[in-house]
Amino acid sequence: MKGFRPFCCAMPFYAMPFYVMAGALLLLLATPLPASPATPPPPAALNAQDTVELQRIAAYLEGIHTATAKFDQATANGGDATGYLWMARPGRMRFQYDPPNELLLFADSFYVYSWDPDLKQMTKVGLKSTPAWFLLREPISFSDGVTVTRFEHNGNTARVTVVQSADPEGGSLTMTFTENPLTLRQWTVVDQQGRTTTVGLSQLQYGMALDPKLFQYQDPYSR
Numbered sequence: 001m002k003g004f005r006p007f008c009c010a011m012p013f014y015a016m017p018f019y020v021m022a023g024a025l026l027l028l029l030a031t032p033l034p035a036s037p038a039t040p041p042p043p044a045a046l047n048a049q050d051t052v053e054l055q056r057i058a059a060y061l062e063g064i065h066t067a068t069a070k071f072d073q074a075t076a077n078g079g080d081a082t083g084y085l086w087m088a089r090p091g092r093m094r095f096q097y098d099p100p101n102e103l104l105l106f107a108d109s110f111y112v113y114s115w116d117p118d119l120k121q122m123t124k125v126g127l128k129s130t131p132a133w134f135l136l137r138e139p140i141s142f143s144d145g146v147t148v149t150r151f152e153h154n155g156n157t158a159r160v161t162v163v164q165s166a167d168p169e170g171g172s173l174t175m176t177f178t179e180n181p182l183t184l185r186q187w188t189v190v191d192q193q194g195r196t197t198t199v200g201l202s203q204l205q206y207g208m209a210l211d212p213k214l215f216q217y218q219d220p221y222s223r
Contacts, residue, residue: 041149041168044161050151054142057160057175060182061140065089066210069201076196085201090138091127092215107132108215122217131173131189134162156180 046054067087074080083097091109102117111124112132127133134146142148142160147168150161161174169192176186188198 041163041172044148044151046148046151050153053153053158054148054151054160057158057177057182058140058142060177061135061184062138064206066208067204067206068208068210069204071095072200072202074198074200086210086214087136088210088215089136091136093132093136094214106215106217107136108217113217131171134173135175135187150174 044050065088069085070082071085072080072082081097081101083095083101085096086094092107094106095104097103102115104113104115106113107127107130110127112127112130113122113124115122127136134140142162145165146162147165148160148162149168149172150159152159156179158177158179159174160177161172163172164170171189171191174188174190175184176188177183178185183204184201186198186200188196190196
């Protein structure tokens with residue numbers, strides 16, 4: 001298993017304290033931390049072809065009802081990890097790290113829950129206040145409630161960066177797609193303090209039946 005590489009030394013991933021591991025994953029789904037006010041990024045200058053491409057990407061994302069994938073997570077401070085994710089739109093997603101790590105994060109349409117294996121407790125934040133809401137909401141649109149701040153379409157790769165229109169300083173989500181067929185391959189979240197977490201996806205599968213219990217909070221110590 002890959003290991004986190006913090007500021008000054010290498011340490012096995014399973015030996016890292018929970019707050020280091022969770023901090024990286026929570027950038028994916030949790031509410032960004034407060035920061036000093038900054039000038040929000042301007043909307044991207046989109047031409048007619050860009051608008052058509054964004055509509056095509058939105059239709060692709062809207063067409064994903066269930067999905068599974070392996071993920072590779074990397075953070076700006078040198079940390080990385082692997083795991084598995086399940087998604088059931090609208091509103092539900094689950095991230096689970098590869099053993100022996102017990103870190104778990106999931107969304108149940110209303111909240112994002114994070115399991116702390118050290119403290120043996122679950123915490124939660126509202127799903128709609130997180131970057132994950134863009135991928136999990138229904139319908140998906142690049143004009144309803146979000147602002148596209150960057151769009152690139154070069155050859156076989158397209159990248160789209162969005163912020164919440166009501167809170168443009170609350171962090172950004174950049175999605176990377178490959179063509180033929182159009183496929184979501186990666187996303188990067190940047191929080192208010194400029195901290196970056198990137199998740200790459202592989203072994204994507206769509207359209208399977210998923211157990212609803214994957215997205216429900218269950219006390220691991222209850223019978």
